[in-house]
Amino acid sequence: QKEVEQNSGPLSVPEGAIASLNCTYSDRGSQSFFWYRQYSGKSPELIMSIYSNGDKEDGRFTAQLNKASQYVSLLIRDSQPSDSATYLCAVTPQGGSEKLVFGKGTKLTVNP
Amino acid sequence: EAGVTQFPSHSVIEKGQTVTLRCDPISGHDNLYWYRRVMGKEIKFLLHFVKESKQDESGMPNNRFLAERTGGTYSTLKVQPAELEDSGVYFCASSQRSFNTGTGHSPLHFGNGTRLTVT
Numbered sequence: 001q002k003e004v005e006q007n008s009g010p011l012s013v014p015e016g017a018i019a020s021l022n023c024t025y026s027d028r029g030s031q032s033f034f035w036y037r038q039y040s041g042k043s044p045e046l047i048m049s050i051y052s053n054g055d056k057e058d059g060r061f062t063a064q065l066n067k068a069s070q071y072v073s074l075l076i077r078d079s080q081p082s083d084s085a086t087y088l089c090a091v092t093p094q095g096g097s098e099k100l101v102f103g104k105g106t107k108l109t110v111n112p
Numbered sequence: 113e114a115g116v117t118q119f120p121s122h123s124v125i126e127k128g129q130t131v132t133l134r135c136d137p138i139s140g141h142d143n144l145y146w147y148r149r150v151m152g153k154e155i156k157f158l159l160h161f162v163k164e165s166k167q168d169e170s171g172m173p174n175n176r177f178l179a180e181r182t183g184g185t186y187s188t189l190k191v192q193p194a195e196l197e198d199s200g201v202y203f204c205a206s207s208q209r210s211f212n213t214g215t216g217h218s219p220l221h222f223g224n225g226t227r228l229t230v231t
Contacts, residue, residue: 004154036222043116043203043222044155088155098143098168098210099157100220 003027006089006103014111019076021087021106026070029094030101033065035074036088038105044088048074079110114138116223118204124229130192133226135204137186143207144187145220146179150200158202161187173198194230201225 004025013019021035032051036044048063050056050072056063062075072091076083086107090100117136125131137144146158158177159169163184172179176195181187191198203225209218 034220041224043224045222046219049219090155098145098160099171100147100155101157102155104154 003101004089004091004103006087006106008104009107010109011106012109012111013079015079015081017079017110019079019083019108019110021074021076021089021108023072023074023089023103024070025072025089025091025101027091027093027101028067028070030070030091031094032092033063033072034090034100035061035063035072036090037083038086038088040086076108079108081110081112084108084110116204116206116221118202118223118226120226121224122227122229124231125194126231127196128193130190131194131228133189133191133202133204133228135187135189135206135223137204137206138208138221141206141208141221142184143210144181145205145207146187146189147203147205147222148200149203149225150197153200155203158189191228194228196230199228199230201227 006023035048037047038044050063050065060077064073086105088105089103119134144161149155157171160167161181164181178190205220205222207218207220211220
């Protein structure tokens with residue numbers, strides 16, 4: 001079983017729609033959860049971090065965490081063409097590790 | 113503030129040759145990390161420095177890889193001798209303190225990566 005799983009996509013949504021990105025993880029002791037956005041040829045850029053169950057909102061982005069289901073998601077409201085990128089889910093293993101375990105990423109395309 | 117800088121951006125070498133990648137973290141960032149993405153795979157952790165000390169090198173693939181951070185500033189990652197399977201994008205990242213504090217106050221910043229192609 002892969003440690004962090006994401007649908008590779010591509011996920012295509014029209015401009016203005018809600019994009020929903022999903023991620024599951026296998027390590028039940030994982031403590032910290034991150035969403036990174038990566039444009040082609042560029043560095044991964046942190047857009048959201050979440051550490052406790054529930055929702056966390058930041059502008060058009062909402063991260064949702066459900067530790068019982070080992071599931072974390074990212075919602076992007078009012079999607080814009082500039083949101084087109086690969087979105088990477090990353091978690092830290094249990095034990096306060098300093099390493100991130102990444103999923104392969106989901107490629108999102110927002111069509112004008 | 114300048115971001116994490118990596119040199120070179122691209123490198124093409126032949127199997128058996130040596131390559132050295134360099135990372136300049138954000139000034140004042142004690143924590144420096146190396147990650148690698150092999151084609152078709154996820155980004156994977158290689159190792160973690162705090163200042164000049166290696167804290168965790170559990171992700172280093174084998175002894176052909178050597179990372180250093182003399183003086184606790186920039187870091188180098190040397191691959192010697194390079195093999196075909198070493199091809200990929202090598203990312204460096206830095207943070208001022210631990211990024212895993214549960215507060216989000218010291219986020220991890222990534223560089224644009226070095227694309228290494230071994231032929």
